[in-house]
Amino acid sequence: MRFKDVFSIIGPAMVGPSSSHTAGAARIGRAARQVLGEMPRLAEVIFFGSFAATYQGHGTDRAIAGGLLDFSTDDPRLPDSIELAEELGMEISFRQGAGLFPHPNTVQLRLTGKDSGSELTLTGISIGGGNIEIVDIDGFGVKLSGMYPTILINHMDYLGVLASVTDVMRKGKFNIGHMSLDRKNRSGAALTVLELDESATPELLQDLKALPAVKSVTLVDLNEIQELKQDDKGKESTS
Amino acid sequence: MNFQTLSQLAVLCEKRNLSIGALMLEEQSAESGRTQEQEFAKMSQYYGVMKEAVHRGMNENTTSRSGLTGLDAQRVGAYNAAAEPCLGGAAGEAMAYALAVSEVNASMGRIIATPTAGSCGIIPGVFLSCQQRFGWDDDFMVYGLFAAGAIGYVIANNSFVSGAEGGCQAEVGSAIGMAAGALTELRGGTPAQAMHAVGLALKNTLGLICDPVGGLVEIPCIVRNGFGAVTALAAADMALAGVRSVIPSDEVIKVMLEVGSAMPEKHRETAGGGLAQTPTGRKIMEDLRREK
Numbered sequence: 001m002r003f004k005d006v007f008s009i010i011g012p013a014m015v016g017p018s019s020s021h022t023a024g025a026a027r028i029g030r031a032a033r034q035v036l037g038e039m040p041r042l043a044e045v046i047f048f049g050s051f052a053a054t055y056q057g058h059g060t061d062r063a064i065a066g067g068l069l070d071f072s073t074d075d076p077r078l079p080d081s082i083e084l085a086e087e088l089g090m091e092i093s094f095r096q097g098a099g100l101f102p103h104p105n106t107v108q109l110r111l112t113g114k115d116s117g118s119e120l121t122l123t124g125i126s127i128g129g130g131n132i133e134i135v136d137i138d139g140f141g142v143k144l145s146g147m148y149p150t151i152l153i154n155h156m157d158y159l160g161v162l163a164s165v166t167d168v169m170r171k172g173k174f175n176i177g178h179m180s181l182d183r184k185n186r187s188g189a190a191l192t193v194l195e196l197d198e199s200a201t202p203e204l205l206q207d208l209k210a211l212p213a214v215k216s217v218t219l220v221d222l223n224e225i226q227e228l229k230q231d232d233k234g235k236e237s238t239s
Numbered sequence: 240m241n242f243q244t245l246s247q248l249a250v251l252c253e254k255r256n257l258s259i260g261a262l263m264l265e266e267q268s269a270e271s272g273r274t275q276e277q278e279f280a281k282m283s284q285y286y287g288v289m290k291e292a293v294h295r296g297m298n299e300n301t302t303s304r305s306g307l308t309g310l311d312a313q314r315v316g317a318y319n320a321a322a323e324p325c326l327g328g329a330a331g332e333a334m335a336y337a338l339a340v341s342e343v344n345a346s347m348g349r350i351i352a353t354p355t356a357g358s359c360g361i362i363p364g365v366f367l368s369c370q371q372r373f374g375w376d377d378d379f380m381v382y383g384l385f386a387a388g389a390i391g392y393v394i395a396n397n398s399f400v401s402g403a404e405g406g407c408q409a410e411v412g413s414a415i416g417m418a419a420g421a422l423t424e425l426r427g428g429t430p431a432q433a434m435h436a437v438g439l440a441l442k443n444t445l446g447l448i449c450d451p452v453g454g455l456v457e458i459p460c461i462v463r464n465g466f467g468a469v470t471a472l473a474a475a476d477m478a479l480a481g482v483r484s485v486i487p488s489d490e491v492i493k494v495m496l497e498v499g500s501a502m503p504e505k506h507r508e509t510a511g512g513g514l515a516q517t518p519t520g521r522k523i524m525e526d527l528r529r530e531k
Contacts, residue, residue: 016344
């Protein structure tokens with residue numbers, strides 16, 4: 001089944017005009033911000049395919065900027081996000097890319113963190129209805145949907161790392177829905193991605209960080225149920 | 240989910256003596272692992288956003304950033320109030336509300352994708368106008384949204400809901416089918432009648448291409464949302480009157496898949512054909528490019 005639940009049909013709550021060009025783009029930007037772990041100082045946004053052809057009319061540029069500010073897909077500040085990002089000291093540029101790309105709606109983000117100066121290159125695709133896939137993180141092939149809370153573990157390719165990771169998960173009673181590992185070479189840098197059924201606790205992240213050969217642990221959680229604004233303005237307005 | 244087709248959905252509802260909405264809420268909770276109360280609360284918030292969008296579209300400036308569209312909902316609203324409209328009544332209101340939400344979408348306002356942003360006006364248009372007319376409470380409407388979601392779930396997994404994949408029949412057509420089936424249930428129809436409403440509605444949009452001028456979700460998307468709301472009311476009325484979809488609704492969904500798959504690329508949201516490539520459509524596209 002391509003569509004798993006009722007909220008992939010009714011929803012997401014979003015700022016228009018296009019679920020694939022606007023909501024999907026915002027979620028890619030937000031995922032990138034969370035992977036980077038801080039606000040970017042520099043953001044180079046490269047659009048491919050249909051994104052490149054129509055990004056201005058669909059506000060795809062504004063959606064990406066809003067996502068980089070950690071805005072959810074329905075944040076009312078999204079239409080003004082480029083100006084807001086500049087005010088906050090983010091230097092953001094947009095251009096059309098050339099060459100091969102994995103999907104008609106593809107964007108590559110090249111980010112430099114504001115405080116640490118750390119760098120991230122991330123490629124995301126928008127597959128329709130606001131659903132996304134992150135397909136590349138710093139040259140590691142991944143398949144990250146953002147549908148579930150996701151843990152990224154940067155580690156060295158080292159015997160027994162996965163066994164120790166799954167042991168921590170078992171002890172913390174966290175169920176793994178999907179898991180993948182990609183490495184640059186034997187005994188080199190590796191990235192393991194875990195999709196969980198429920199969001200990770202700070203303790204779990206700490207325990208994973210403490211494992212041998214693990215360099216860093218990052219949580220990406222785009223779950224919108226907590227984000228949806230609690231205001232009920234709409235309720236009294238029309239009925 | 241314990242159903243993959245509309246007929247399975249109807250049988251399950253009848254066997255369990257549950258409405259489509261109540262069954263979908265149960266299934267959703269089982270799928271997500273969250274409580275029914277949590278899932279219901281999320282859908283309630285979504286309904287709040289839909290109402291807010293109708294209100295904004297009927298009262299605020301909805302001129303899109305391209306400048307191509309906006310304020311048509313208010314034109315229809317004023318005309319409904321002042322003149323003797325051809326449709327009038329609930330249908331005229333549903334049409335105005337659907338335009339309103341769709342215009343809010345085009346102006347980068349906040350909406351709920353139902354099932355997509357391009358078709359976001361139809362369900363709120365039908366639901367809000369009928370809620371006002373029949374005096375239903377919000378919780379009742381939220382069950383209706385779960386019913387619409389159940390129908391959309393079947394359509395999306397057996398065919399498609401995006402214009403890029405299956406043309407506008409998939410996008411606006413699915414929304415009309417979802418609204419028609421849900422409304423039939425809200426009006427007291429049986430699950431079987433609701434399924435007939437879906438089939439009747441879908442038949443009327445088969446073959447509809449996706450040809451947005453300039454590639455934007457504006458022309459003809461916004462007016463198609465207005466028309467779609469009216470079609471959904473008509474399909475619900477036919478089903479409630481006892482009209483059956485002689486070709487079973489599940490078979491109609493398969494036809495949509497067949498027709499959409501056969502559509503050339505230029506008629507699937509690429510702006511390469513249809514209204515987008517008329518002399519005026521091309522001129523608008525060139526003007527938009529020059530403004531950049």
